[in-house]
Amino acid sequence: MTIKIIVKGKVEGEVMVSKNPINFLGEVDKKTGKVLDERHDLFGKSIGGKILVFPFGVGSSVGAYTIYSLKANSCAPKAMICKKPDITVASGCALANIPLVIAQKEYDSLVDGKKIFLDAESGQIL
Amino acid sequence: MELTKTEEEAIDGKHGKTLQIAYRILSAIGKATDAEKLVPIYWAHLSGVNYNTIGDAGEEFLSELSEHARFKVRTTVNPTGFDLDTVSKYGLEDKFIKKQQSIQNSYERMGALPSFSCIPYEIFNLPDKGTHVAFGESNAAIYANSVANLITNRESAFSALASAITGKSPYSDLRKDGSQDPSLTVRMKVNEKDELAFGLLGYFTGKVADTSVTISGVKEVDMRSCKSLCAGLGTSGTCGKFILGEKEGETIDFDKKEMQETKDELNTTDKGDIITLGSPQLGLNELLDLSNMLKGRKFTKRCMIFCPRAAQEQARKLGYTNEIQRAGGEILSDCCICLTPLIDKKNIDDVITNSVKGAYYLKNTNQVDVNLKPLKTIIEENTK
Numbered sequence: 001m002t003i004k005i006i007v008k009g010k011v012e013g014e015v016m017v018s019k020n021p022i023n024f025l026g027e028v029d030k031k032t033g034k035v036l037d038e039r040h041d042l043f044g045k046s047i048g049g050k051i052l053v054f055p056f057g058v059g060s061s062v063g064a065y066t067i068y069s070l071k072a073n074s075c076a077p078k079a080m081i082c083k084k085p086d087i088t089v090a091s092g093c094a095l096a097n098i099p100l101v102i103a104q105k106e107y108d109s110l111v112d113g114k115k116i117f118l119d120a121e122s123g124q125i126l
Numbered sequence: 127m128e129l130t131k132t133e134e135e136a137i138d139g140k141h142g143k144t145l146q147i148a149y150r151i152l153s154a155i156g157k158a159t160d161a162e163k164l165v166p167i168y169w170a171h172l173s174g175v176n177y178n179t180i181g182d183a184g185e186e187f188l189s190e191l192s193e194h195a196r197f198k199v200r201t202t203v204n205p206t207g208f209d210l211d212t213v214s215k216y217g218l219e220d221k222f223i224k225k226q227q228s229i230q231n232s233y234e235r236m237g238a239l240p241s242f243s244c245i246p247y248e249i250f251n252l253p254d255k256g257t258h259v260a261f262g263e264s265n266a267a268i269y270a271n272s273v274a275n276l277i278t279n280r281e282s283a284f285s286a287l288a289s290a291i292t293g294k295s296p297y298s299d300l301r302k303d304g305s306q307d308p309s310l311t312v313r314m315k316v317n318e319k320d321e322l323a324f325g326l327l328g329y330f331t332g333k334v335a336d337t338s339v340t341i342s343g344v345k346e347v348d349m350r351s352c353k354s355l356c357a358g359l360g361t362s363g364t365c366g367k368f369i370l371g372e373k374e375g376e377t378i379d380f381d382k383k384e385m386q387e388t389k390d391e392l393n394t395t396d397k398g399d400i401i402t403l404g405s406p407q408l409g410l411n412e413l414l415d416l417s418n419m420l421k422g423r424k425f426t427k428r429c430m431i432f433c434p435r436a437a438q439e440q441a442r443k444l445g446y447t448n449e450i451q452r453a454g455g456e457i458l459s460d461c462c463i464c465l466t467p468l469i470d471k472k473n474i475d476d477v478i479t480n481s482v483k484g485a486y487y488l489k490n491t492n493q494v495d496v497n498l499k500p501l502k503t504i505i506e507e508n509t510k
Contacts, residue, residue: 004158021363069181
């Protein structure tokens, strides 16, 4: 199995792909879920309600609180799929109860707008 | 990850809600990083103190957590949003002050030392070489691994918090292999080796490096430049350790072109309303340096200088603060540049700083323009 489950859950939703890594503290508005950095490929878009697919988290350790705040403010992604695990995203999703998996083979087949069912209990993307 | 019976029970909630939260976080990180087990840590340093960074959700979470949680190991904390001694001058909203104080109270109730500093390595005695710590402030984690001979992963605010509560951290990544042999080398080819060049080198390196990196072309680096390197490296990537030295293998050059491109990404103006020095906060020696540089001079615009309270108090006793304040410098304790509410785009359009990390957050979150210059130039151009 090439999908590693970090935080369990099952969700259905639309994929939003970020080519760049994400620094949640510096780049995402915790009140709206909008991406603030004009150099980021998701600039101006909101990650709320999407299944967010991005390589990995970078930068501030406080990004974990941003993920938790997004959930509290009802603008968090439904789930996250990363290529590489990192402690900030893993701990933020764990506390906020946002399903999180690390995908290898499946990662590249995830394209913007695709509707998927993520089963982060048995480790499948359908 | 292999857990003891007691740790398993804690995840299941048999030892209360606090330990359940803490172990759930540690377990998720353990899974993410393929840890075999949890190991004891000696010291936790927590990020997530400034109300601007953690917001209402963070404040409420900490307030609830602090009803029962107590820290098991020495725990220090990052800067807050303002300096209580001078906050009345800055016209901050009462709501901000109240929320900030609630956060501080929660941390102190849980047993944190009120250090409010992003440079714990400069104001506390360091434990023995090879001691495991859990630092959730990126510049401090990188400094701990690369300079202070301590061992930590690039902890997050929550992972460090969970480690403070349990006294443990997953045994993985830098804790496990120490990454003594990084696969990538970044070669410093730029001649001017001031703190701005090192900050830009760090920011550039963070984007290309994995968990650890070799930096060649640098024989020695002074404290100001070293802190700037750690902070730059921490801002742009996930790298948690650098090793200075020469090494064969995959090498990327950091030359004038790379430095200019990195600077162009962060520098957005060539002017500035005010100067900020910090991010990381200035230590005692930097305050001494600054007081020497300012002898007989006066700032021609506002200059905010961020340092830990411990450093400010020592500097005052040693007479360093007199010269800085006489020159018009505003010395602020307990807070720092990153996401400070003291710099508001309503009043300030652009900021001059020597901090690459400061520039990144001023631009993205405070949304002001930034003019990056080394300290020496800032003093030359903005004092008389």
